[in-house]
Amino acid sequence: MPPRSYILFEANYAQLKSYRPNVAVLPWGATEAHNYHMPHGTDVIEATALAERAAKLAFEAGAKPIVLPAIPFGNNAQQLDQVATVSISTATASAILSDVAQSLKTQGIDRLVILNAHGGNEFKPIVRDLQARLGMLIVIINFFQMCPDALDEIFEGNAGDHAGQMETSFLLHERPDWVQLAQAGPGDRVPFAIEGLNQAGVWTPRPWSKSHPDTGSGNPAGASAEKGKQYIGRVSYEISRVLISLSTAQKGQSPFL
Ligand SMILES: [Zn+2]
Numbered sequence: 001m002p003p004r005s006y007i008l009f010e011a012n013y014a015q016l017k018s019y020r021p022n023v024a025v026l027p028w029g030a031t032e033a034h035n036y037h038m039p040h041g042t043d044v045i046e047a048t049a050l051a052e053r054a055a056k057l058a059f060e061a062g063a064k065p066i067v068l069p070a071i072p073f074g075n076n077a078q079q080l081d082q083v084a085t086v087s088i089s090t091a092t093a094s095a096i097l098s099d100v101a102q103s104l105k106t107q108g109i110d111r112l113v114i115l116n117a118h119g120g121n122e123f124k125p126i127v128r129d130l131q132a133r134l135g136m137l138i139v140i141i142n143f144f145q146m147c148p149d150a151l152d153e154i155f156e157g158n159a160g161d162h163a164g165q166m167e168t169s170f171l172l173h174e175r176p177d178w179v180q181l182a183q184a185g186p187g188d189r190v191p192f193a194i195e196g197l198n199q200a201g202v203w204t205p206r207p208w209s210k211s212h213p214d215t216g217s218g219n220p221a222g223a224s225a226e227k228g229k230q231y232i233g234r235v236s237y238e239i240s241r242v243l244i245s246l247s248t249a250q251k252g253q254s255p256f257l
Helices: 013-019 042-060 090-106 124-134 148-154 165-174 225-248
Strands: 023-028 065-067 111-116 137-142
Touching: 023 042, 023 090, 023 225, 042 065, 042 111, 042 165, 042 225, 090 111, 090 124, 111 225, 124 137, 137 225, 148 165, 148 225, 165 225
Parallel strands: 023 065, 023 111, 111 137
Antiparallel strands: none
């Protein structure tokens, strides 16, 4: 397959000089345990797969996206007891994002989408600061929060939030050789012992290994490659619509362009 001009990792300079992308997509994951049955790279695989699919659809519709190489590390500060887990702090994430955005702005790429696949990554405060400083349009997509109806329908109300049915189905479609379903635990959650913490609107991070003994949050039972395919199709279509509308937005249109 020849290099795709909308994937930075593949594209050559000749392609990019004539293509001139105007909206960058930064897939951002984490490298962490996903129950006992899925690869540590699960979030990176998901963010990259969705970014590439959505960019393809947008490109074919005449938009000018460019998918950047994925950031492989995320905030895993509550998982540092798990072997080989690497966590990056919010200050580090902020520095990376700032440098990426500043670089793109210099070349006239003034629209940036962070395609986040890890629930522990929080970009809002960083983007608020950066948006004000750089004056470029920065958008956060948490893919797992998109298409709630499809999520509920496809996974029958049991999508799970970490290594559950949704993520397992995603990987069964995308990287079936790397899913060892027979090794999976049930993905149970042990509630906090401090009673006052177990109610809506009250939050503190979970000490992950204690709260989720097999590291999973959500039962992968019922996962299938077919469900993964349906879900990926739906979400990447919705992301492509975001990319198309950003790419075709005119200067002066709200917000921030
Ligand atoms: Zn994940």
